[in-house]
Amino acid sequence: MRQRPWLFLLPTLILMSISAFIPLMAVINYSLHTIFAGSAPEFVGLQNYADVMSDAQFRGALIRQLTFSLMALLIEIPLGVAIALCLPRKGSGVGLSLVLLGVPLLIPYNVVGIVWRLFTQSDIGVIPRILSLVGYDYNVSLNATDAFFTILLVDVWHWTPLVVLLAYAGLQAIPQTFYQAAEVDGASTWKTFRYVTLPKLRPVLTLGLLIRFMDSFKVYSEPLLLTGGGPGNATTFMSLFVARKAEAYELGYAGASSIIYLYVVIVMSYILFQFINRSSEERHR
Amino acid sequence: MARIELKSLAHRYDSSRKGKSGFSIEDLNIAWEDGTANALLGPSGCGKTTLLNIISGLITPTSGSVLFDDAIVNDRPTRDRHIAQVFQFPVVYDTMTVFDNLAFPLRNQKNGEIEIESRVAEIMELLELTPLAKTKAGHLNPAEKQIVSLGRGIVRKDTVAVLLDEPLTVIDPILKLDLRRKLRQVQQELKLTMIYVTHDQHEALTFADHVTIVRDGSIVQSATPEELFLRPKTPFVGYFIGSPGMNTLRCESTIDGFKIVGSSLAIANRAGNLSGVLDLGIRPEFVVTSPEEMPGWNRLKIRAIEHAGAYQVLTLESGALEIKARVGDDTATSEGDFVWVDFPSDKTNLYVDGELAIL
Amino acid sequence: MAIHAENVCQSHGKHRILQDLSIEVEVGSFFTLLGPTGSGKTTLLRILAGIEEPDSGRIFYDGVDVTDLPVQERKIAFVYQQFVNFPSMTLFENIASPLRVSKERFTKAEIERKVMETAELLGLAKILNHLPEEVSGGQRQRCAIARALIKGARYIFLDEPLANLDYKLREELRAELKQIFRDRDGAVIYATPEPIDALTMATHVGFLHDGSILQHGDTMDVYRNPSHASVASYFCNPQMNLFPCDVEDRGNRCALRASETLALEVDLGREQLPRERYMLGIRPHHLFLENPGNRMTPFQAKVELAEVVGSNTELHLRHDDLKLSLLMQQVEQFPVGETVTAYIDPEHLYLFDADTGEFIARTRN
Structure with missing residues (x-):
């Protein structure tokens, strides 16, 4: 009788091991071998890892990735909160604005890539056209900075709505009494935001931060479809980098870099996760 | 602190509002004297919280006036009314220390830091919060948080009144007693005008010198706890206050007194x-x-006995009539026995058409 | 013996909830499991009912070992603190539901008759075609109790069924439950932290403390003769005053000194009180503000709070370092901080061992 919970969990555990554990094992296995088409894999120990770590291209991709994710978070979280604060709290407009805001979230990645590719194309795109009006010569396929910030813009456009929805739900959960009390205490708008809204939003914002960090770290289809990782390596982020290596059939190298990549994601997420736990513990004390 | 008065107050919710238990306040008049502890007692949804919000200015009444020390304040916004409120769920600024929480309203008024420090220290001493001064308010237990939010209300010297809306709901029973004691003590020492809203008669009668019973948006009775107990204005108040509630016996007037309907009981x-x-x-x-057997008394049968420790409650019956009587813990009784019963006329209240008749 | 548990142990993770607990419930009794929050009442109730399985120990119903019998096959009913009803069914259907799923086949007329009977008993007859959400909390709980009753279960378990009701409804239901459950074949087991529930309703009471039964027996017997200071203190409404006292010899009488100014003379001799220090207990309603017949011992105390409870006033007093409560059987207000003269009735004292808390003596039998 006492083993019953395990019995119910078993199918999930089996599925999870098939979907996550076995592929992971395969990748680790690859990362320990040198593999060439047609010949038997040769065991090389940690050589692939050493190669990856000393590869300037890999380090470049990692630094680019971290810069990208950091900038995405710095823009999306405050922007999302700001938009959520502007939304009406109740009334007939609420449902409609939430749906409209959520639209980008519903569009598949590849469609997003293609749509934005059209927007940014140097001959027919809307964005180059507008920017040329203010005298800026925008070219996503030639200018590395343009390319990088375009991908960032797409990410912000695509994912800020998620932060808005989270922040909006968080705002709705703050009891009105806190605002009444702040009013009675004669607090200014800024002080009310600083001492009531922000502390109360902290748990949901840390959650948003975590989700957005993990997601932006895996950005793949947007650079692939928009810029193809270029110009040069300007938009070759981690996923793209690893995929390129695998496509080139450097499976050992690709395996080792994916494992390092995975490790970085886990460590960063763990740090954020600790942060969330601490803030929720504080709330429950 | 000030005297607070509501004059011919009316408030109606617009009919588009969905809630089933719609009530309205019609022509309500009440005054709370300066420096007194008052309670508004009534079941949930009877309009108590609405009254509080009208006083603090969060709701504008449909008609009638709100007066602070005889001055009409209807048009005064909430932040200028200087009303302190303590809500059901403790409201503190989690990220600030206890000291900073208490200093917050004073800092918003741009008081000098030295002045703030001495005033906050004084209030913390009174509320026994001094050891917690440097603790983050988010780390306090609900009872301590509730005291901090009370403190924030009374730290300003220009506070007109303290309104408390079911402040003990989420407090652990063991801590409730201490919180009640502190509330009562602070009220007496600072001579605060306090209005305490609750559905719990125990809290209302314990806290307040003056209790107003509200039902469906109107006042049923407004009196001291002793008066509510001894001279309830309606049978409802008599039943609601006290445990067990007052017996209400339908009767007929006879030449020399009353005869109780449904039995042969007569009362001279x-x-x-x-x-x-x-x-x-x-x-x-x-x-x-x-x-x-006693001459002139009525004979009833004991149907049930409930022992409550300090006393016993007897359920007595005669025909369709049922009467509860409270007797001492050491009175020997057993179910099925007969007892002789008297209703002393000075302890009996007479209600004509549901209202207490003054004889 | 209706229900009988032997050496029950139960842990939840690292928490030991019940340890080596044994209990006996007689046929026809209304048995209250009384104990503070966290003493293991709910766990014990669930184990006795068969909802939870004990780590070790056996449960017997009418002498038959049912430890391994699943709850569906035991003839029991369970009423929870939350009002558990089927939200989409009317009260009638809710009450009828145990009959509809029962293995026995009931005709339509039989179901109707039984539901009406039970509804009548619980005062629900007039609102049977309402949905649970349309009736008050008290009526929802009545409906849940009716469902338990109609099942014809031999054993009915109730876990703090009145906890979520306001005091007037609690008062009404207490009086009714006592009538409803009286003279039943089988037994009623009722878990509660409220001593008043046990006092007013139960025929028998078991006091649970830190996972074991400290005392059990006939309700009034346990109330009058508590075997332990914890039972005495808790099983009293409001709680019994307990404070240490030193024994002073005064010939064939003894004086129990509680403070510099308060010493109580008692009839107990030195041979009955061989030790120097005891724990003294007195019920709040044996403290008074007046002294009829001059037989009581006075002391000065400061009023910390006057609580109005029902038709009584509980005065929280402070005398030196002692906190005492005094129950007045009337409604009266006192300003906080006022000094009063109170009196202790020396005929109603209990003495407990200062270290173990065991009962030693009382001043009147």
């Missing part, structure tokens, strides 16, 4: 020949019982 009383629907109200503790 000098007030005879009354018209209207008559009810006699008598509290179980005032019903006098005797195991021996």
Whole structure:
């Protein structure tokens, strides 16, 4: 009788091991071998890892990735909160604005890539056209900075709505009494935001931060479809980098870099996760 | 602190509002004297919280006026009314220390830091919060948080009144006693005008010198706890206050007193020949019982006995009539026995058409 | 013996909830499991009912070992603190539901008759075609109790069924439950932290403390003769005053000194009180503000708070370092901080061992 919970969990555990554990094992296995088409894999120990770590291209991709994710978070979280604060709290407009805001979230990645590719194309795109009006010569396929910030813009456009929805739900959960009390205490708008809204939003914002960090770290289809990782390596982020290596059939190298990549994601997420736990513990004390 | 008065106040929710239990306040008049502890007591949804929000200015009444020390304040916005509020769920600024929480309203008024420090220290001393001064408010237990939010209300010297809306709901029973004691003590020492809203008669009668019973948006009775207990204005108040509640016996007027409907019980009383629907109200503790026959008393059968420790509650019956009586813990009784019962006329209340008749 | 548990142990993770607990419930009794929050009442109730399985120990119903019998096959009913009803069914259907799923086949007329009977008993007859959400909390709980009753279960378990009701409804239901459950074949087991529930309703009471039964027996017997200071203190409404006292010899009488100014003379001799220090207990309603017949011992105390409870006033007093409560059987207000003279009735004292808390003596039998 006492083993019953395990019995119910078993199918999930089996599925999870098939979907996550076995592929992971395969990748680790690859990362320990040198593999060439047609010949038997040769065991090389940690050589692939050493190669990856000393590869300037890999380090470049990692630094680019971290810069990208950091900038995405710095823009999306405050922007999302700001938009959520502007939304009406109740009334007939609420449902409609939430749906409209959520639209980008519903569009598949590849469609997003293609749509934005059209927007940014140097001959027919809307964005180059507008920017040329203010005298800026925008070219996503030639200018590395343009390319990088375009991908960032797409990410912000695509994912800020998620932060808005989270922040909006968080705002709705703050009891009105806190605002009444702040009013009675004669607090200014800024002080009310600083001492009531922000502390109360902290748990949901840390959650948003975590989700957005993990997601932006895996950005793949947007650079692939928009810029193809270029110009040069300007938009070759981690996923793209690893995929390129695998496509080139450097499976050992690709395996080792994916494992390092995975490790970085886990460590960063763990740090954020600790942060969330601490803030929720504080709330429950 | 100030005297607070509501004059011919009316408030109606617009009909588009979906809530089923719609109530409205019609022509309500009440005054709370300066420096007194008051309670608004009534079941949930009777309009108590609406009244509080009208006083603090969060709701504008449909008509009528709100007066602070005889000055009409209807047009004064909430932040200028200087009302302190303590809500059901403790409201503190989690990220600030206890000290900073208490200093917050003073800092918003741009007081000098030295002045703030001495005033906050004074309030913390009074509320026994001094050891917690440097603790983050988010780390306090609900009872301590509730005290901090009370402190924030009374730290300003220009506070007009403190309104408390079911402040003990989420407090652990063990800490409730301490919080009640502190509330009572602070009220007396600072001579605060306090209005305490609750559905719990125990809290209302414990806290307040003056209790107003509200039902469906209107005032049923406004009196001291002793008066509510001894002279309830309606049978409802008599039943609601006290445990067990007052017995209400429908009766008929006879030449020399009353006869209780549904039984052969008769009560001699000098007030005879009354018209209207008559009810006699008598509290179980005032019903006098005797195991021996007494002249002029009524004989009833003990149907059930409930022992409550300090006393016993007897359910007595005669025909369709049922009366509760409270007797001492050492009174020997057993179910099925007969007792002789008397209703002393000075402890009996007479209700004509549901209202207490003054005889 | 209706229900009988032997050496029950139960842990939840690292928490030991019940340890080596044994209990006996007689046929026809209304048995209250009384104990503070966290003493293991709910766990014990669930184990006795068969909802939870004990780590070790046996449960017997009418002498038959049912430890391994699943709850569906035991003839029991369970009423929870939350009002558990089927939200989409009317009260009638809710009450009828145990009959509809029962293995026995009931005709339509039989179901109707039984539901009406039970509804009548619980005062629900007039609102049977309402949905649970349309009736008050008290009526929802009545409906849940009716469902338990109609099942014809031999054993009915109730876990703090009145906890979520306001005091007037609690008062009404207490009086009714006592009538409803009286003279039943089988037994009623009722878990509660409220001593008043046990006092007013139960025929028998078991006091649970830190996972074991400290005392059990006939309700009034346990109330009058508590075997332990914890039972005495808790099983009293409001709680019994307990404070240490030193024994002073005064010939064939003894004086129990509680403070510099308060010493109580008692009839107990030195041979009955061989030790120097005891724990003294007195019920709040044996403290008074007046002294009829001059037989009581006075002391000065400061009023910390006057609580109005029902038709009584509980005065929280402070005398030296002692906190005492005094129950007045009337409604009266006192300003906080006022000094009063209170009196202790020396005929109603209990003495407990200062270290173990065991009962030693009382001043009147």
